Amino acid sequence: KNDLQLEFKNRTIKHISIFEGVDEKFVREIALYLTPIVLTPGDYLFRTGDVANSMFFVKKGKISVLTEDEKQELTILKSGDFMGEIALFKKSNRTATVKSIGYSDIYELHKKEFEKVIKKYPDIALRIKEKSISREQ
Amino acid sequence: KNDLQLEFKNRTIKHISIFEGVDEKFVREIALYLTPIVLTPGDYLFRTGDVANSMFFVKKGKISVLTEDEKQELTILKSGDFMGEIALFKKSNRTATVKSIGYSDIYELHKKEFEKVIKKYPDIALRIKEKSISREQ
Numbered sequence: 216k217n218d219l220q221l222e223f224k225n226r227t228i229k230h231i232s233i234f235e236g237v238d239e240k241f242v243r244e245i246a247l248y249l250t251p252i253v254l255t256p257g258d259y260l261f262r263t264g265d266v267a268n269s270m271f272f273v274k275k276g277k278i279s280v281l282t283e284d285e286k287q288e289l290t291i292l293k294s295g296d297f298m299g300e301i302a303l304f305k306k307s308n309r310t311a312t313v314k315s316i317g318y319s320d321i322y323e324l325h326k327k328e329f330e331k332v333i334k335k336y337p338d339i340a341l342r343i344k345e346k347s348i349s350r351e352q
Numbered sequence: 353k354n355d356l357q358l359e360f361k362n363r364t365i366k367h368i369s370i371f372e373g374v375d376e377k378f379v380r381e382i383a384l385y386l387t388p389i390v391l392t393p394g395d396y397l398f399r400t401g402d403v404a405n406s407m408f409f410v411k412k413g414k415i416s417v418l419t420e421d422e423k424q425e426l427t428i429l430k431s432g433d434f435m436g437e438i439a440l441f442k443k444s445n446r447t448a449t450v451k452s453i454g455y456s457d458i459y460e461l462h463k464k465e466f467e468k469v470i471k472k473y474p475d476i477a478l479r480i481k482e483k484s485i486s487r488e489q
């Protein structure tokens with residue numbers, strides 16, 4: 216069962232756009248760190264101003280990124296996207312509210328392991344960082 | 353530095369009331385699982401309805417547990433208290449909003465490790481469970 220789960224994770228990881236072309240070693244390492252989370256329709260993952268301990272990768276579903284008052288939708292995230300990286304990079308609180316539209320399957324990467332990955336794989340770090348900066352514009 | 357941190361954690365753990373009288377083996381094991389988090393005044397740890405991936409132990413500070421509309425304060429948590437266990441036990445979303453009053457030092461226990469601890473130490477599980485049930489009344 217664990218082997219199957221791991222195999223499943225490995226496949227998801229390869230579908231995450233910023234992980235395109237990474238080597239097997241990286242895939243195996245990050246797979247160990249990811250925790251699956253299921254979001255049901257309308258579930259909040261977190262809200263603007265919350266303390267940040269993790270970033271997340273979308274495996275399946277549609278996830279809305281909203282302003283604090285929820286009146287503006289900044290983007291919709293889908294399979295292969297990620298979120299929650301800004302607060303980790305900037306050591307700030309959450310800059311937006313993240314809410315699932317339907318059922319979504321996501322993976323959590325905890326701050327502890329995020330920091331390991333960032334240090335050990337500078338090119339991955341750069342890819343996440345670049346996307347992150349473009350979101351802050 | 354890591355040894356010092358661990359020693360510091362071990363002392364905190366012994367101050368958490370539900371861990372009173374536990375053996376050294378348990379303390380050493382749970383210390384490995386806890387991640388420190390600093391909350392600044394007014395920081396939200398999470399809010400009613402959010403998805404739950406962790407529970408938390410208070411090392412220092414004052415933390416307010418509020419109803420969803422934040423009009424009622426259910427309790428103030430202090431050194432040695434814990435929060436976030438209800439959603440993990442019930443596999444539900446957060447039943448209340450948790451906000452730091454001043455600066456607080458807390459420890460996070462992730463769902464993955466929470467489940468390990470609960471299985472391996474049924475008497476600790478029972479103590480957390482009992483407190484949890486009393487909160488739901």
Ligand SMILES: Nc1ncnc2c1ncn2[C@@H]1O[C@@H]2COP(=O)(O)O[C@H]2[C@H]1O
Nearest residue numbers: 289290298299300301302309310311350
């Ligand atoms: N303008 C934006 N466009 C797309 N995603 C965003 C935007 N602003 C914030 N986000 C994402 O929403 C997340 C909210 O939490 P973080 O600030 O940790 O990280 C943020 C980004 O991943």
Ligand SMILES: Nc1ncnc2c1ncn2[C@@H]1O[C@@H]2COP(=O)(O)O[C@H]2[C@H]1O
Nearest residue numbers: 426427435436437438439446447448487
């Ligand atoms: N009436 C209450 N008194 C004290 N603590 C509470 C009360 N209701 C909820 N909590 C705590 O607040 C937390 C909110 O998230 P959880 O539902 O995971 O777990 C909850 C408890 O730890």
